[in-house]
Amino acid sequence: MKSLIRLGLAIVGITGLLYLSSLFIERSQGAAGADTLNIFNWGDYIDPELLEQFEEETGYRLVYETFDSNESMYTKVQQGGTAYDLTIPSEYMIERMIEEDLVLPMDHSKIEGLENIDPEFLDLSFDPNNQYSIPYFWGTLGIVYNDKMVNEDEISSWSDLWDPRFREDILFIDGAREVIGIGLQTQGYSLNSKNDEELQASFDLLKGLAPNAKALVADEIKMYMIQEEAPVAVTFSGEAADMMWENESLHYILPKEGSNLWFDNMVIPKTSQNVEAAYAFINFMLRPEVAAQNADYIGYSTPNEAAMALLPEETTEDEQFYPSEETIERLEVYEDLGPIYIEKYNDLFLEFKMLR
């Protein structure tokens, strides 16, 4: 009994110490103020060294928080009560946030280095003239396979995923638009289809794909593919780059039918308390050497032309990550579908999850 009491006391003591130190850390970080910059970014989406470098150079104190989906980021910004100065949503979410007045227009006279960005990634339909957003990374959705279990010639398109050989073998990213999109693109329809018949046809087609699904998961795909839990996965290009870095048997391909092309751009949400600091961060990230270091660390494709010159050739010449213009033609950007169709996509996806 005595030892039990001692154990209990020790635990109380340790938690007390941890609590005190957490208080100390919070105080030293501060909340919002003239010299703090609140960044809300995707998890694992920046080289942490760059954050330190930014703090050292500019003297701003960074408060860095992460999210794992555009939607949860949106909910937090929309509900208010947050003081994010900069966040990095994907294109369809930027479109929606512009529509709902949740982001501030950018003053281009305060931005330096926009000329470093490939003009192909500027002035896109979701944000004409880049009035609200500055490109951060871009990428595609594709297929990762392990050459120990699958031959190179066995997989080159979405329709190959239906092959009975891959029964219960494929890991899918847990996203409604991605999975329903596979059905749409296999039949040559648009990823932004708002046609009920096309959607139903895609779902019927996907019924045949369900037995091949091993699991529908999120970030864990990276870990599973590295550990060779599954031979094939459908995931984003940047995730794929990370996996390939860890496991040399993995390869990424862009399906023949085409795929999704996405952009993550930096925006200043309405909640911002320190717009000046946000501009300083945008300018910092636009610098070629910073963008190159970040791209090298994260593995996603950078829109920064000047930075590409600084990256190793084997990276920038990789057709799967920096595809030719001809391939880019076949890629499609998501548009905001509006609540009714988002619901339809998700209802079909929920139904897909229930298939066995």
Add this chain to the structure above:
Amino acid sequence: MITKQNRLLFFPYFIWVGLFVLVPIGLLIYQSFIGLDGGFTVANFVTYFTSTTYLTMTIQSFIYAFIITLITLCISYPTAYFLTQTKRKDLWMLLLILPTWINVLLKAYAFIGLLSQQGSVNTFFDWIGVGRQQLLFTNASFLLVATYIEIPFMLLPIYNAIEEINPSVVQASRDLGANTWETFRNVIFPLSLSGVRSGIQVVFIPSLSLFMLTRLIGGNRVITLGTAIEQHFLVTQNWGMGSTIGIVLIVLMIIIMAGTAGRKKGVRR
């Protein structure tokens, strides 16, 4: 007797219940009548009760919750009973409760490490010659992990109920000639039922809406109502539909509570 002072002491409790129980349930009920266009409607309920997807999901959740509860009960009851018979009860109890101090997410990840293709279990299977099996993303692994996580919550109330039984009642039963089995069946078991009931309530209801485990361990091949709620709140932003499913869950919980409480009177006769 309720004096003025006593009433003052209740005050914080009332505020707590009001702010964190009644107001949220009120909001949930309100939200469940809001359609996608923001107007007032009963369409969400109509959708729920006419959609085969939601109804199958409800039935599936029920079956999984039932199996999880049954397995935890079968493991916890004998464990709790033998625990009361041991000498160093508090030490054993501590050992069994210790895992609940660890975050569920961490435990889930630990199970991924155990059950994956390169995990310890498969390495062992490989070594004894059975060969590697697909363990992760199966119904069995989902049930295993869910059961593991719920066991302490079933064990504690049953243990307390058995522990509370007055020893003289058991002695009286033995004195009157009942053997161990008869004593257990006619004295200990009926008196411990209150613990079983609270155990079932504490395990069954959360099991209906497990959503994180369904993705991490079940790989979204196991779908419960929790998955649908999560999707409606976080992805489609259709809070109306999410709230509707929430309301259905709350009503189901009330029915289960009422059902298990009803039998209580019968036992105490």
